[in-house]
Amino acid sequence: xxxxxxxxxxxxxxxxxxxxxxxxxxxxxxxxxxxxxxxxxxxxxxxxxxxxxxxxxxxxxxxxxxxxxxxxxxxxxxxxxxxxxxxxxxxxxxxxxxxxxxxxxxxxxxxxxxxxxxxxxxxxxxxxxxxxxxxxxxxxxxxxxxxxxxxxxxxxxxxxxxxxxxxxxxxxxxxxxxxxxxxxxxxxxxxxxxxxxxxxxxxxxxxxxxxxxxxxxxxxxxxxxxxxxxxxxxxxxxxxxxxxxxxxxxxxxxxxxxxxxxxxxxxxxxxxxxxxxxxxxxxxxxxxxxxxxxxxxxxxxxxxxxxxxxxxxxxxxxxxxxxxxxxxxxxxxxxxxxxxxxxxxxxxxxxxxxxxxxxxxxxxxxxxxxxxxxxxxxxxxxxxxxxxxxxxxxxxx
Numbered sequence: 381x382x383x384x385x386x387x388x389x390x391x392x393x394x395x396x397x398x399x400x401x402x403x404x405x406x407x408x409x410x411x412x413x414x415x416x417x418x419x420x421x422x423x424x425x426x427x428x429x430x431x432x433x434x435x436x437x438x439x440x441x442x443x444x445x446x447x448x449x450x451x452x453x454x455x456x457x458x459x460x461x462x463x464x465x466x467x468x469x470x471x472x473x474x475x476x477x478x479x480x481x482x483x484x485x486x487x488x489x490x491x492x493x494x495x496x497x498x499x500x501x502x503x504x505x506x507x508x509x510x511x512x513x514x515x516x517x518x519x520x521x522x523x524x525x526x527x528x529x530x531x532x533x534x535x536x537x538x539x540x541x542x543x544x545x546x547x548x549x550x551x552x553x554x555x556x557x558x559x560x561x562x563x564x565x566x567x568x569x570x571x572x573x574x575x576x577x578x579x580x581x582x583x584x585x586x587x588x589x590x591x592x593x594x595x596x597x598x599x600x601x602x603x604x605x606x607x608x609x610x611x612x613x614x615x616x617x618x619x620x621x622x623x624x625x626x627x628x629x630x631x632x633x634x635x636x637x638x639x640x641x642x643x644x645x646x647x648x649x650x651x652x653x654x655x656x657x658x659x660x661x662x663x664x665x666x667x668x669x670x671x672x673x674x675x676x677x678x679x680x681x682x683x684x685x686x687x688x689x690x691x692x693x694x695x696x697x698x699x700x701x702x703x704x705x706x707x708x709x710x711x712x713x714x715x716x717x718x719x720x721x722x723x724x725x726x727x728x729x730x731x732x733x734x735x736x737x738x739x740x741x742x743x744x745x746x747x748x749x750x751x752x753x754x755x756x757x758x759x760x761x762x763x764x765x766x767x768x769x770x771x772x773x774x775x776x777x
Contacts, residue, residue: 382527382621384569387534387562390435394535397434397467399423403543403676408647410663413670416547417648418540421656421682425491427608428533428559428680429460429523435532436521437464445470450518452476452502452509455608456681457523458488466492473518475509477502481685524558525615534562540676541570548673551659553680554578554587554629555609557618563678564625577668578622578629579658581606581637587614588629591622605634605692608655608681630668632661635699640664642696644679653684654692701759704729705751706766709775712738712748720750720774727768730755749777 401423403416420428437449448471451461458474465472472493476485477500489495496512498505513520522529540550540563550567552560557578564576580588581604590597598613614622622629632640637654640661644650652660659677662668684692697703710716717736724731735751756762769776 382531382534382562382565384566386527386531387538387566390431390528390531391535391538393435393438394431394532397464398430400539403540404648404650406648406660406677409643409660409677410666410670410675413663413672414674415663415670416544416674416676417644417650417660418536418676418678419650420536421650421652421679425456425459425463425487426681426683427456427460427656428536428678429456430463431460431535432524432526432529432532432558432562433457433460433521434464434467436526436528437461437468437470439528440519444519447517447519448472449521450475450509450513450516451521451523452506453523455484456683457521458484458493459491459683461521462488462491462493473512475505475512477505483685484683487683522615524556524561524611525617526558527617530558530562530565530617530621532562533559534566536678537563537566538570541567544674544676545571546674547574547676549575549577549668549670549675550678551577551579551662551668551670551675552678553606553609553655553658554580554622555584555611555655557587557614557622559678559680560626561618561621565621568625575627575668576625577662578626579662579667580629580631581609581654581658582631582633584610584612585631586611587619587622588631590614590619591626591629594623604637604654605688606637606654606658608653608683609658628668630662632658632665632667635695636661636665638692638695639699640696641684641692642700645693650679651682651684652679653681656681701762702756703732703753704756704762704765705753706769707777708750708752708769709777710748710750712746717750719772720752720769723768723772723774724752724754724765727765728757728761729765
């Protein structure tokens with residue numbers, strides 16, 4: 381069991397060690413509700429993970445601290461443990477799979493940890509971390525299934541209620557469940573009327589399936605742009621906390637996540653990683669009942685790999701109706717390209733690229749296909765352009 385007093389103790393310990401990002405009003409996320417963001421992407425290391433790691437390390441005995449800590453992660457937990465250990469003056473070793481992004485490996489080193497690159501995937505790195513723990517006497521800092529780690533994450537719930545005491549709904553990202561366990565534990569004990577919902581990626585719904593079946597389930601594989609919550613199996617403790625305190629867990633698609641990342645960049649000037657944006661996606665696309673409610677969406681982290689950011693933005697534009705790709709069947713004769721572009725221009729579409737091909741895709745022997753990528757205002761604008769082209773006699777493939 382996790383007592384509320386433990387979360388308050390964690391808040392006291394973390395008082396001078398972390399940032400306390402205040403809520404940000406986000407009225408355009410869902411105009412039918414009053415949405416606020418808890419921007420943990422602005423936390424040191426760019427993620428909430430520092431809270432749990434720091435509090436866990438603070439509770440070690442002097443002997444345990446002298447031996448150092450070890451963790452296994454390919455992302456935010458690694459950086460949180462590294463910085464927390466360095467701030468506490470103790471050594472840390474982080475096991476990472478050799479395929480981890482170079483940016484995350486270097487960030488972990490910059491925060492003061494020694495890095496051990498392990499051949500294989502995450503599971504191989506995890507097994508190596510346990511082996512080194514047993515050999516060298518390190519203390520293993522689990523990314524989510526540890527009561528002290530959960531208590532540290534629970535301090536976010538205290539801060540939410542401090543900033544918005546009359547909140548109705550809190551929406552939290554869920555991977556292994558450590559974050560929502562702490563947040564829900566704090567909020568439900570202080571204000572049971574608040575609804576706490578979790579959000580997972582559609583391609584990694586381990587906690588959602590486990591709660592639905594009332595037993596812990598392990599997924600064979602996970603696939604999502606929200607790599608920070610791509611967890612195959614929830615923890616024993618976190619599963620129990622979610623059963624006890626969480627009102628429901630929903631899923632969002634990768635396209636919805638991309639649209640949420642784009643909305644945060646455009647509307648709030650906030651950069652979020654995929655896992656950090658799932659709560660916002662749930663509010664945007666009404667995955668949980670938020671109409672007429674005061675809602676807090678927890679943006680859990682901002683460490684998105686910049687090499688994929690442009691692709692995520694493109695998917696977000698498409699999902700939001702801001703970009704459309706049309707393939708039009710044409711007669712292969714002069715003036716056709718100009719005429720199609722004229723219709724699109726009259727209706728306010730902005731053409732980004734054009735590809736004109738003589739291929740078998742056309743139903744006509746003397747036909748060709750025109751592929752047009754254009755910027756649009758919204759889904760209704762796309763429908764207007766489709767109708768305009770169809771009314772002009774063109775066939776959209």
